[in-house]
Amino acid sequence: MKYTRLIVANLFRKKTRTALTVGSFAVALFLFGLLQVLHGAFSQGVEVAGADRLVVVNRVSIIQPLPLAYRDRLLRTPGVAHATFANWFGGVYQDEKNFFPQFAIDTQGYRQMFSEFVVDDDHWRAFLADKEGAIIGESLAARFNWKVGDRIPIRGTIFPGNWEFNVRGIYRGQRIQDDTMQFWFRWDYLDERKTTRKGIVGWYTVRVANPDDATTVAKVIDEQFANSPFETKTDTEKAFAAGFVKQMGNIQLLMMTVGGVVFFTLLLVTGNTMAIAVRERTRELAVLKAVGFSDIFVLAMVIAETVVVALAGGAIGLGLAKLLTLRGDPTGGLLPFFYLSPGAVALGFALSLAVGLIAGFLPALSAGRLRVVDALRRV
Amino acid sequence: MSARLIEVRGLGKTYQRGSEALHVLRDLNLDVDAGEFVAFMGPSGSGKTTLLNLLGGLDLPSEGSITVAGDEITRMSGSRLTAWRARHVGFVFQMYNLIPVLTAFQNVELPLLLTHLSKTERRRHVETALAVVGLDDRVHHYPRQLSGGQEQRVGIARAIVADPTFLLCDEPTGDLDRKSADEVLDLLDRLVREYGKTVLMVTHDPLAAKHARLVRHMEKGALVDGGGLGSLADG
Numbered sequence: 001m002k003y004t005r006l007i008v009a010n011l012f013r014k015k016t017r018t019a020l021t022v023g024s025f026a027v028a029l030f031l032f033g034l035l036q037v038l039h040g041a042f043s044q045g046v047e048v049a050g051a052d053r054l055v056v057v058n059r060v061s062i063i064q065p066l067p068l069a070y071r072d073r074l075l076r077t078p079g080v081a082h083a084t085f086a087n088w089f090g091g092v093y094q095d096e097k098n099f100f101p102q103f104a105i106d107t108q109g110y111r112q113m114f115s116e117f118v119v120d121d122d123h124w125r126a127f128l129a130d131k132e133g134a135i136i137g138e139s140l141a142a143r144f145n146w147k148v149g150d151r152i153p154i155r156g157t158i159f160p161g162n163w164e165f166n167v168r169g170i171y172r173g174q175r176i177q178d179d180t181m182q183f184w185f186r187w188d189y190l191d192e193r194k195t196t197r198k199g200i201v202g203w204y205t206v207r208v209a210n211p212d213d214a215t216t217v218a219k220v221i222d223e224q225f226a227n228s229p230f231e232t233k234t235d236t237e238k239a240f241a242a243g244f245v246k247q248m249g250n251i252q253l254l255m256m257t258v259g260g261v262v263f264f265t266l267l268l269v270t271g272n273t274m275a276i277a278v279r280e281r282t283r284e285l286a287v288l289k290a291v292g293f294s295d296i297f298v299l300a301m302v303i304a305e306t307v308v309v310a311l312a313g314g315a316i317g318l319g320l321a322k323l324l325t326l327r328g329d330p331t332g333g334l335l336p337f338f339y340l341s342p343g344a345v346a347l348g349f350a351l352s353l354a355v356g357l358i359a360g361f362l363p364a365l366s367a368g369r370l371r372v373v374d375a376l377r378r379v
Numbered sequence: 380m381s382a383r384l385i386e387v388r389g390l391g392k393t394y395q396r397g398s399e400a401l402h403v404l405r406d407l408n409l410d411v412d413a414g415e416f417v418a419f420m421g422p423s424g425s426g427k428t429t430l431l432n433l434l435g436g437l438d439l440p441s442e443g444s445i446t447v448a449g450d451e452i453t454r455m456s457g458s459r460l461t462a463w464r465a466r467h468v469g470f471v472f473q474m475y476n477l478i479p480v481l482t483a484f485q486n487v488e489l490p491l492l493l494t495h496l497s498k499t500e501r502r503r504h505v506e507t508a509l510a511v512v513g514l515d516d517r518v519h520h521y522p523r524q525l526s527g528g529q530e531q532r533v534g535i536a537r538a539i540v541a542d543p544t545f546l547l548c549d550e551p552t553g554d555l556d557r558k559s560a561d562e563v564l565d566l567l568d569r570l571v572r573e574y575g576k577t578v579l580m581v582t583h584d585p586l587a588a589k590h591a592r593l594v595r596h597m598e599k600g601a602l603v604d605g606g607g608l609g610s611l612a613d614g
Binding site: 002006013283287288289292293372 | 438
């Protein structure tokens with residue numbers, strides 16, 4: 001503690017330079033924070049996927065339907081404990097920028113399948129009692145200030161016409177990652193209003209009795225529907241979500257490349273700044289050594305200065321990123337999971353610390369190796 | 380009779396410049412008693428500062444030995460020498476060499492950070508040292524807020540605060556006007572007389588050397604005056 005004043009005094013020697021270096025770290029860590037948020041948003045489906053759930057889609061494409069009759073056949077498949085289905089609706093509320101996902105769901109099995117979404121019993125009963133009923137996520141309710149009893153008009157795109165729904169319940173997620181921006185309504189209502197292609201669904205979700213058998217059960221399901229007009233492609237929910245992310249390109253690689261370049265640049269900038277700072281203080285460092293401070297102390301002092309700058313900048317950058325995420329999804333619904341996790345914050349601090357240590361090491365080493373006699377003679 | 384504090388025997392320092400060997404000090408012998416005030420004079424390049432650096436353990440000789448209060452410092456490892464320096468040597472530099480971002484108090488406190496003294500004890504020592512040099516009213520001033528003479532007095536306070544065995548002063552008045560120089564020299568004189576400190580000073584200034592009790596003259600890396608008492612000061 002008694003050396004803190006020495007370190008702090010050195011940092012405030014060139015306030016502008018220290019502020020700019022702290023600023024470099026802050027910008028880099030802010031960017032890192034945002035990349036982590038985006039990564040989390042894209043991979044959220046993978047993270048929250050149930051280990052015991054399989055997704056069954058049409059082999060041709062996910063936008064191709066499957067028959068309703070498959071539900072009973074799936075339930076009869078060995079190893080399958082439960083099955084439900086849903087359909088993408090793709091409607092527009094007032095304006096296209098007000099995007100949120102709408103699903104026509106199976107009232108018999110959906111709630112049981114997705115137990116991470118918590119719906120109060122009285123809400124669920126009201127939903128079952130009203131063909132035009134809807135259950136909405138709490139984030140969605142907050143976004144449009146909707147409450148139970150409201151009537152929501154939605155313009156159909158895939159299923160043309162003006163649709164109106166009554167909010168009968170609000171669900172919440174058990175975990176912070178759970179998507180609470182969804183809008184559920186009854187599949188039987190959708191099927192009833194359709195004039196063509198009745199009795200089809202978008203996809204099935206299946207729960208296997210034993211997660212260890214997931215791959216085998218998926219194979220059995222696909223074999224069962226092979227050579228039929230509606231062949232299936234079954235994956236674990238995790239693989240399905242990962243495949244969905246992959247369709248948007250290798251986001252992970254892109255983010256790692258951007259992040260890597262930023263941190264490498266930061267390393268060079270900070271290393272150079274600290275080297276200049278050490279060179280400017282050559283005589284002072286020599287005096288410290290002359291009065292009895294060891295080489296190791298001088299080395300540690302320079303590293304400590306760099307680390308303080310790095311952590312201060314990191315704290316500012318990550319703090320700003322966190323503040324931004326607290327304001328919620330800025331895309332209006334495309335990134336329902338817009339959240340900077342504690343793990344990402346810890347990783348950010350660890351990176352700041354690592355960059356600080358590496359950037360400070362060479363200047364600190366030269367300071368530690370400084371010969372007093374040469375340094376006093378130099379200036 | 381004073382006790383022998385420093386014994387230098389056969390001291391030599393040679394620098395290698397390319398293929399050329401530069402003999403800065405040659406076969407130098409020197410004895411300094413505790414409580415002495417010795418001035419080293421001589422032309423530039425005569426080896427005065429090199430001798431001071433060797434006596435202060437800042438550099439190692441090419442040959443010979445230096446013994447201070449029974450410790451042969453020329454045999455010490457680098458880390459041991461650093462610790463020895465902290466305990467036994469107070470440095471006063473020509474350019475004062477204060478840390479500009481620290482106050483007078485904080486500059487003087489620096490050597491005490493290496494001790495196990497408590498904060499209160501450190502404060503007491505620093506205040507005493509600043510009082511000795513007559514700057515107890517400039518405790519919270521930064522070096523830029525002090526005159527050259529005052530800065531040098533802070534430098535002296537820093538040198539004496541840990542109560543070292545001896546002081547090494549390299550041209551302590553070289554950057555000062557006459558009045559400030561006299562104040563600093565009077566202070567060094569007082570440290571010897573009143574506090575029994577041993578002071579070794581390198582100077583070009585004959586008036587500064589007059590304050591010393593013993594003046595040693597150097598030329599081409601050797602003492603050339605035979606160690607006569609006040610040989611120049613008396614003249």
